[in-house]
Amino acid sequence: MRNHLFLALHLSKPELKVSWINYIGQYLFYSLFTFLFIQGFQAQESRFVGLDLFLLMLFVFGPVWFRVKGLQLQQVSGNTWVSPATIMGLHLPVANRVIILKSIIIYLISSLPFQLYMLIMLYLFSPEIRDSMSLDAYISFVIIWLSFGIYAGLSVLTADVGTNMNNKKSTYILSILLIASIIGFIFFMPYLFTYGIVEWSIIFAKKWSLASAILSIMFAVIGLHYWKTKMLKQMKKTDYL
């Protein structure tokens, strides 16, 4: 296990080395959204309506938007989509687990620091947020979201380890519909359930600070294992043609 971690770190080194300029871009991007969120929160008098989608996107896809050109997801043959880094790993004498572990390490390095930075900035620069949450509640809020970034965010890595799409029209239409309905649900949530996702997470963080934090961490640990196992299974059956 330690050996796996050591190898995974070894594999991540070159990726991190070529990514620093992209990380600067990502830092600016998160700064921009921090500003946007502070403004939105202020303008809506401590409501967060309409901004949920952006925050969710930042916590799920943010870490992969700023990938170096040669490391973005690509179609390597007719129906195979995979991260080039996975292919590189598959040609090397390392176990599939190591390749997955490396993906997770890179994902966490390109997510946690930026998300944490954003959450700290929000608290420091938004009087509305400070007014609505005590420090305890806010720490719980931070844990809720960082954990979310793990159990929900890691799902994007399943694409990295490779998928053989069936090029059927029905699958295509179905996935478009699914995405559209998720976006619709998030967007209309404040009207259906009084509050949006972010606002509900604030309520939970305030009312049950400790419980929500512990539950989130548990979810993150379970999520981590779940996605690892899922990716491993997926690698076993994917054809990297």
Added chain:
Amino acid sequence: MEPLLYIADLEKQVMDDFHLGPINLKLEPGTITALIGNNGSGKSTLLKTIMNLVKPDHGNIKIDNMFVHGENENWKRLVAYQPQTIIGWDAFTGEMLKKLIAPLYPDWDEALFQKMVELFEVPLGKKFAKLSQGVQQKLNLALTIPRNAPLLILDEPTSFMDIPSKKLLIDLLVEWMESGNRSILIASHQIDDIKKLSDYLFVLHNGKMLGHFEKEELTSTYARYWLRDSLSDTRIPGEVTREDRMIISDNPMETEAYLEAKGIQWSNRSSLELDDIITILLNNKKM
């Protein structure tokens, strides 16, 4: 001797239109096998299946007695694989790639790497994506051969390289093989690779295995005859093709027995060049 690579009854359906196999193949240590086939014959798919990149529908592949699709992934250390199109290196320089790859192989030959980089004049500081295809192949070779893995799998490694470099590579591979217990499986359309390097030819046509031949066994199976008289239209035993009074046979013994029995004389008999034989093998299957 225990085969280094063992493939039994391998089959794979790719999408709706391509079926590979059944494939049976054994590679002994110390030998070089050329993987030959028409375009789209499934050479790359076969090599990827050996590397467990493509998962078989049926059959087994073992490297040094380990199933490549099993839980034990230690076989990966025993293979150095150079794909036809390399994916994932674009963002990195040769230097970064070397630092990544070299420590993963206990027998990495740094001196050989340096020698190859020098001979092929590969710039190590440039990003892979910025190199020409020929130089990419050279760097790829310099990062593959020095791994000193017992099984070296090369998928059309020289298709973009200049002629002197191709010759250089042949010499390097001959030297590399001197250790005795290594094997090479090389997919190639270069007749020089096939003539100068290979001991065996493994021939694929549209996914089907046409055979696994020892080189001289294959060349001795074919002969070309120029007959003194023209022939009737009946097919002669062993006859593969005929052009006027010239016939090619893939069974000289039977052909000669028949000709002698019929009292047909021939003025000349010669063997065929390997490329002619390959052409016959691949063309005849199209009919």
Added chain:
Amino acid sequence: MELPIKISKDSREPIYHQIVNQFKALIAGGHLTTGTPLPSIRALSKDLEISIITTRRAYQDLEVQGFIQTLQGKGTFVAELADDLKQEVKVSSVHKIMENAIETALNYDYTLEQVKDIFLEILHTYPKGKGDH
């Protein structure tokens, strides 16, 4: 090392046999002296464009017959050859070539008497000095 070995793929004589005979001639004729290192099986296979299976067979034959010897880890070398063996090879290879020549002539419908004349004629016009010791 480049050796003056030429194989003919059109010949009915098996390739490994051609290699064996040419090596014998080179050794018996003194072109390859005792202790001379020979190319590795792989290197010779490359030069002659044949498989190592064929080359290995030739080397094995030569070794069994005492013309070469393999030293573990060092390579293959020309062996110390008894004079009578040398002589035997010389005689037999020259005989063989002559026999072949006669056979060819007979195929062209020459008589043995005519072959003798041709032979003498060639000997007579053969450049002076070349055959002197």
